[in-house]
Amino acid sequence: MLDLETRAQLVATIRRFVDDRLIPAEAEVAEQDAIPSDIIQEMRDLGLFGLSIPEEFGGLGLGMADKAALIFEIGRAAPAFRSIFATNVGIGSQGIVIDGTPEQKAAYLPRIASGELIGSFALTEPDVGSDAGSVRTSAVRDGAFYVLNGTKRFITNAPLAGLFTVMARTDATQKGARGVSAFAVEAGMPGLSTGKPEKKMGQQGAHVCDVIFENCRVPASALIGGVEGMGFKTAMKVLDKGRLHIAAACVGLAERIIDDMMDHAVTRTQFGKSIADFQMLQVMFADSRAEAYAARAMVEDAARRRDAGEDVSVLASCAKMFASEMVGRVADRNVQVHGGAGYIREYRAEQLFRDARLFRIYEGTTQIQQGIIARAMASEARERAGL
Structure with missing residues (x-):
């Protein structure tokens, strides 16, 4: 945990950034449905993409109380600004932080923490939302690879993502969550594509779209933690x-x-x-x-x-x-x-x-x-x- 003086300084820095840069840009972001690239770079420079990633991998390694203190401040601006880095510090990286192999952590966490990679969490499907244990996207083992097939829906930051944490069913005989595994899948893999960004009620500048897997072959090393059935x-x-x-x-x-x-x-x-x-x-x-x-x-x-x-x-x-x-x-x-x-x-x-x-x-x-x-x-x- 940060000492009180350091936390106060960091909170004050983020508050100034919100007041001076983010709130004045809200109308532009809403109109253009995009966050200016210079603001995203300033977020990288402030370390916002690595708030909860361990320091050994280039993040700030904040505990939950310290992180909440900063999110209180970031939250004062239109939510799209928070959304651009939220998956990096949350579900787009924490699966690797908690259960990833040493190789997966070394390969991805420094790039996620710096904001070089935008992380995205691919769980929701056209017929699977709140019932997350009913994932239908399949991952079938084929030698040194898994072959992924299925569609993910309403995936935050998918149009910008460089890395997807994908929940897929590796055991078709197991019902519910027990047959679901997690994979770290890099953008650009053959057979992986993204749909057209959705037009939403609000939160313009935060983009969501479908993520589609069509015989997408990913190396077996992409299985987070190296163990099947642990994704959920x-x-x-x-x-x-x-x-x-x-x-x-x-x-x-x-x-x-x-x-x-x-x-x-x-x-x-x-x-x-x-x-x-x-x-x-x-x-x-x-x-x-x-x-x-x-x-x-x-x-x-x-x-x-x-x-x-x-x-x-x-x-x-x-x-x-x-x-x-x-x-x-x-x-x-x-x-x-x-x-x-x-x-x-x-x-x-x-x-x-x-x-x-x-x-x-x-x-x-x-x-x-x-x-x-x-x-x-x-x-x-x-x-x-x-x-």
Whole structure:
């Protein structure tokens, strides 16, 4: 963990970067559906692509609490900026960090940490979303190779990716997650192609598309960890970090939106006074502030517990569920406080409203998180009852 002074300096640096470079570029990114290359290079220079990658491989090696402190700041800008490096510090690299072979770590982690390689996590399929254990993409062993066939859908950063972490079924006789393995597949392999980037509701500048495998032959050394049937377990090991990352991003965006809301409220006058003085709007302000504070406290608590070695899978689900729902409510209130201006693109309220909507879906929908939490509660209750 970073000492408090170093963390404070790093947080201040990222805050300045967000205020001076990212927020002013939001309108351009939304209009062009692309992040300027010079901003991406500045992100590389700041080390954002390697936040959670061990220092021995060129990353910053941050713990969860330190990483959350930075994501709170990055999250204040439009989510596309975070998305460009999020897979590198999350599910696009952590499978290799946790379960990769020494050769895989040496080959990929330094390039991921520097941002030379954009990582992408290929799990979701046309008929496989929340039911991740039903992966249909196949990986059939053929001598020193595996042959991959199947289609992955809505894969973040796929158009830019240099490396895909691919979940594929290596044992067709095993149902569910037990037959699923993870592969590190480099872009440009014969038989690997990407589809047309999707046009999305929000988060312009963050690109998703299909990833298609047609008799794609990858070396057996691409099997992460060198063991079949471990892919789903590898993915599960990094989910709590990913969900806390998303929760922290939701907190950052909510705090930004609250600032925008209040800046508008104190300068907008109606009936001879600032609308910030209207009691019915003050309810929205207070609810937003309290809920954002609660979400921040949840993330910080769960992150500290994870760094201390505790199992925080349920706490991570709680934080992700609450924070993603919270930022949606805050974004909606912001549109309402802006009134007609909230529906006009120039004021950014409508863009951030659309951007916020995705947080309730990826890294496990709200309903998936509720199921995880409820099952854990029932299990604890049965244990107390001796059942």
